[in-house]
Amino acid sequence: MKTTTTTKTTHYEIQKKRRESLLDEWKGYHKTVQKRRDVVMHDVPSRRIRSGVYAGYDGDRPTKNLDATVHELAPHTATTIHRHSWDAIEFIESGRGWTEIDGQRIDWRPWDTLHLPTWAWHRHGNDADKPAIFHTWSVEPMLEQFGVALIEDGGDTPVAELPRRQRQADVIAGSDPHARRRQRLGQQWAGTESARLITRFDEVRGLVTKRGARSLFLVDKSIGYHTAGLSAVMHELAPGLYQSRHRHGGEAWLYVVSGRGHSEVDGVEYPWEAGDLIVVDHWSWHQHFNDDKEKTARLIRVHNFDALYDMIRILLDPLNLFEELPELDAPDLTGIVWPDHFAGRPE
Ligand SMILES: [Fe+2]
Numbered sequence: 001m002k003t004t005t006t007t008k009t010t011h012y013e014i015q016k017k018r019r020e021s022l023l024d025e026w027k028g029y030h031k032t033v034q035k036r037r038d039v040v041m042h043d044v045p046s047r048r049i050r051s052g053v054y055a056g057y058d059g060d061r062p063t064k065n066l067d068a069t070v071h072e073l074a075p076h077t078a079t080t081i082h083r084h085s086w087d088a089i090e091f092i093e094s095g096r097g098w099t100e101i102d103g104q105r106i107d108w109r110p111w112d113t114l115h116l117p118t119w120a121w122h123r124h125g126n127d128a129d130k131p132a133i134f135h136t137w138s139v140e141p142m143l144e145q146f147g148v149a150l151i152e153d154g155g156d157t158p159v160a161e162l163p164r165r166q167r168q169a170d171v172i173a174g175s176d177p178h179a180r181r182r183q184r185l186g187q188q189w190a191g192t193e194s195a196r197l198i199t200r201f202d203e204v205r206g207l208v209t210k211r212g213a214r215s216l217f218l219v220d221k222s223i224g225y226h227t228a229g230l231s232a233v234m235h236e237l238a239p240g241l242y243q244s245r246h247r248h249g250g251e252a253w254l255y256v257v258s259g260r261g262h263s264e265v266d267g268v269e270y271p272w273e274a275g276d277l278i279v280v281d282h283w284s285w286h287q288h289f290n291d292d293k294e295k296t297a298r299l300i301r302v303h304n305f306d307a308l309y310d311m312i313r314i315l316l317d318p319l320n321l322f323e324e325l326p327e328l329d330a331p332d333l334t335g336i337v338w339p340d341h342f343a344g345r346p347e
């Protein structure tokens, strides 16, 4: 039997509708400030931990690039071991414990920051009498978007009995296309297994920047890490003051370690306090203010500009995806008496 399609809707309308509904759907997921009290903690028996999602597919607020999760590890407990194709930053909020990365045990305390590299087996432990709380910020959504998010569960198998970390094929001589690829990838991969894994808060100090904060790198390629573009910086806003206003595409997340304040995003004020996560929507003019006249506010900015965002900038040039005021409206910080580096750090 012969059939003829009689629909009047063309490919153009269908595609247009699909594109519009995608953006409408994603706008619905955005929330500027995720309050700590709204993060629901769940028992995760397969990992022997409790976890709650600030933002990401694993919670009720899907994301396309980064995700943010908080974990609580009970006293005298160690998690199972696993590894995955994405990497993550781990920031310790409170408690003392350890993370074992490819068999190397790293002890940590509050405000230490670790990097969990791609394909490295890892598990966490708490030998103390108090719970330990840490945050992870990963690029799992980005890898999921590309269809290359893979997770492997090692259960309670000792790391020595598990397959070693994925490695790059050896560099080979020659100038043919395949040899050139092997040389380039070999160079990019070099040093990944010996890259830095922890920034101890004891060993770093902040510096005052032109943007109007005292800042220090926690995880970044400039301080010896080998990440898939992830970077974290701690910004400390002076009492009653603010950072200069700017806007950019993509995602820059700010986790509030201590203090209270508000962010102005396209003219709307969003209050925040310790434990909250600020997700600045793309291309919105924004500025972060410390509302406490006595104490500084500490925020950790996380993004992966070195990977996805740089790629997008190149693909969308000449669209400008980062903008500051011609003259930065940062406050004058001369004469500010900064508190001790460790002020407010949990024991
Ligand atoms: Fe993990």
Ligand SMILES: [Fe+2]
Residues within 6 Å of the ligand: 246, 247, 248, 252, 280, 286
């Ligand atoms: Fe920003």
